[in-house]
Amino acid sequence: MVLGIGTDIVKISRIKRFIGREGENSIDVILTSKEARSRKNAQSVAGVFAVKEALLKALGIGFTKGIGRLLEIEVLNDDGGKPYVVTSGVVRDILCQKRINCIEVSISHDTDYAIAFVICQ
Amino acid sequence: MNTNERKSTIKKLIVSRLNLSIDPQDIGDDVMLFQPEESNGLGLDSVDALELAVAINNTFDVTVSDKNMAVFNSVDTINAFIENQLVKVN
Numbered sequence: 001m002v003l004g005i006g007t008d009i010v011k012i013s014r015i016k017r018f019i020g021r022e023g024e025n026s027i028d029v030i031l032t033s034k035e036a037r038s039r040k041n042a043q044s045v046a047g048v049f050a051v052k053e054a055l056l057k058a059l060g061i062g063f064t065k066g067i068g069r070l071l072e073i074e075v076l077n078d079d080g081g082k083p084y085v086v087t088s089g090v091v092r093d094i095l096c097q098k099r100i101n102c103i104e105v106s107i108s109h110d111t112d113y114a115i116a117f118v119i120c121q
Numbered sequence: 122m123n124t125n126e127r128k129s130t131i132k133k134l135i136v137s138r139l140n141l142s143i144d145p146q147d148i149g150d151d152v153m154l155f156q157p158e159e160s161n162g163l164g165l166d167s168v169d170a171l172e173l174a175v176a177i178n179n180t181f182d183v184t185v186s187d188k189n190m191a192v193f194n195s196v197d198t199i200n201a202f203i204e205n206q207l208v209k210v211n
Binding site: 008021026030062064067 | 138
């Protein structure tokens with residue numbers, strides 16, 4: 001049963017500007033250290049940010065629980081490159097409360113935009 | 122830095138970091154930053170929130186708590202948060 005859906009679109013140049021202006025450490029508010037090892041460019045970071053935003057929307061909380069929730073959603077890739085999500089902390093607690101045990105993720109990029117779609121089951 | 126100077130700095134920060142094409146002085150102290158423009162807000166979004174959080178942290182040497190995102194409601198609330206942090210430090 002579908003328990004939530006979320007989508008988000010991010011302009012890649014905004015993420016690029018953010019990283020450029022605030023320095024590489026600024027990426028620490030978006031990516032976990034594990035994510036940062038494989039996300040080296042703004043397009044990839046924008047895709048991950050879009051997934052996190054989409055999931056927060058699907059859970060109905062957005063940024064109201066703090067930007068720290070971004071680090072409780074880890075977007076990784078399986079051997080075939082398919083993205084999947086690992087959660088922790090408050091986000092994990094909300095997923096449990098809503099009895100969500102499966103999160104499907106899709107990311108796409110084109111020119112200056114990254115878009116993500118999330119289904120919670 | 123007094124309250125008015127700090128609010129002015131916050132407004133300049135919002136305009137410059139978020140590339141807004143408005144005069145910083147036109148941002149009312151109590152304008153809701155994340156409300157849609159149709160509702161007389163500034164219409165900021167999640168990427169803006171991210172940029173603003175890092176910019177406020179770096180400029181005023183404070184740390185915005187995850188427990189209180191309401192800090193970003195308006196220039197007034199951002200200013201009150203910074204003042205509160207400074208009081209704690211001193």
